[in-house]
Amino acid sequence: MKPKQTGxxxxELLVVIAIIGVLIALLLPAVQQAREAARRLTCRSQLKNFGLALHNYHDVHGVLPPGLTASANGGWSWGSMLLPFIEQSSIHDxxxxxxSPSNGSNATAILNTIPIANCPSDQAPKTNDELSLPEQATTSYCASGGANMYTPNKCSGIEEGVFYHNSKxxxxxxxxxxxNSIVVGEVVWRVTPYMSGNAARNLQHYYGGQVTVPWYHNGDPCGVGSDDNTYRRTFAIIRNAGYPMNVYHAAADTYYDNAHHAFGSHHPGGAHFLFGDASVHFLSEHIDSKTDRTWWPNITDGQDDPSRFTGVYQxxxxxxxxxxxxxx
Structure with missing residues (x-):
């Protein structure tokens, strides 16, 4: 009698392969979610460290660091001032x-990446690709200049945000x-390149670029400014709530792309924000946000009426x- 063959x-083999495929398909999203949860936790922790550094700086100096220095050799960011308080004294020294950061004598120092300055979910390279700025380390976090589109503004002598040029x-x-006050938030690196080879690219860099005078010293009561380089170098450091979170104009081809003014992240659904008490909160991109341009102060109306800031986000x-x- 012929022995019975087993196998x-x-x-049956196709069924087993199909089952394995289904299991892998179910497992991969869970793995991705776990990885993103870990990246979000790291990002939150990094912002928390910046919050503690800001408090330590305040304890020593009695004020918070300037958002961006503006002087004959200015342009240094708030993050640069925090270097001794985030265990980066060697870079500071x-x-x-x-x-200025644009001076060649500082070219080597500003290439140093800051370990807590880059969110693991962000897709920024180690150094920038913005042609109007010196090559330097990137960052995933920018200071808040308030709700006004024109950051930093001094309309009617009022500043509503934490940081602006030479702020104290x-x-x-x-x-x-x-x-209840946001001081720093996440910013997103633009993944899609611009169509124009010489157009401005991403604006999120750690150290800054030369800014000689504040915008509002140029005769503009709202600090809009007319110097394109100053404009870009400021938005590399300070953002505002004049645009909603995670705004993105895929077809834009200039530095006026709204994403260069706004906060945002590659985390699904929102971004992390550091508050004045050093707490960190993840805010939904669907948060109530008033973006009607009629409430933006401008050089025509010269107004900075706080009652205009009616959106929760603003x-x-x-x-x-x-x-x-x-x-x-």
Whole structure:
């Protein structure tokens, strides 16, 4: 009698392969979600470290660092001032702050990447690709200049945000409460390149670029400014809530792309924000946001009426308008 053969039939083998394929298809999203959860946790922790550094800086100097220095050899970012407070004293000591970031003597120092400055979900390279700025380390975090599109603004002598050119904010200025005021937020690296080879590219860089005078010293009451390089170098460091979170214009081909003014991230659904009390919150990109241009102060109306900042998102970026809102 012929012995009975054992093994899988072709049909059984195909069924097993199909089952394995289904299991892999079910497993991969879970793995990706776990990885993104870990990246979000790291990003949150990094922003927390910046929050503690800002508080330590305030303890030493009595004020927060300037958003961006503007002087004959200015252009240094708030992050540059925090270097000794984030265990980067060696980089701080290698920088000649009497000269601008664009000065060749600082070219080597500003190539140093800052370990806590890049979100693991961000797709930024280690150094920038913006032609109007010196080559330097990138960052995933920018300071908040308030709700006004024109950052930094001094319309009617009022500044509603934490950071602007040569700012010297203290925590006593947070009349809306430090726990209700955004000081730093995530910014997103533009993955899709511009069509034009010589167009401005991404604007999120750590150290800054030469800015000789504040915009509002150019006779513009709202600080819009007419110097394109100053414009770009400022938005590399300071953003605002004049545009909603995660705004993106795929067809844009200039540095006026709205994404260069806005906060955002590669995290699904929103971005992390650091508040004045050093807490970090993940805000949904669907947060209530008023973006009607009629409430933006401009050089025509010369107004900076805090009552215009009615969106929850905008109110969180304003530290002194009396409109205290709960974090969603």
């Amino acid at each position: 899988f039939t072709l049909v 290698a920088i000649n702050f009497k000269l 904010r203290a925590f006593r200025d947070f009349t809306d409460g430090s726990s 109110a969180l970026h304003v530290i002194n308008d009396g409109n205290v809102v709960a974090i969603p």
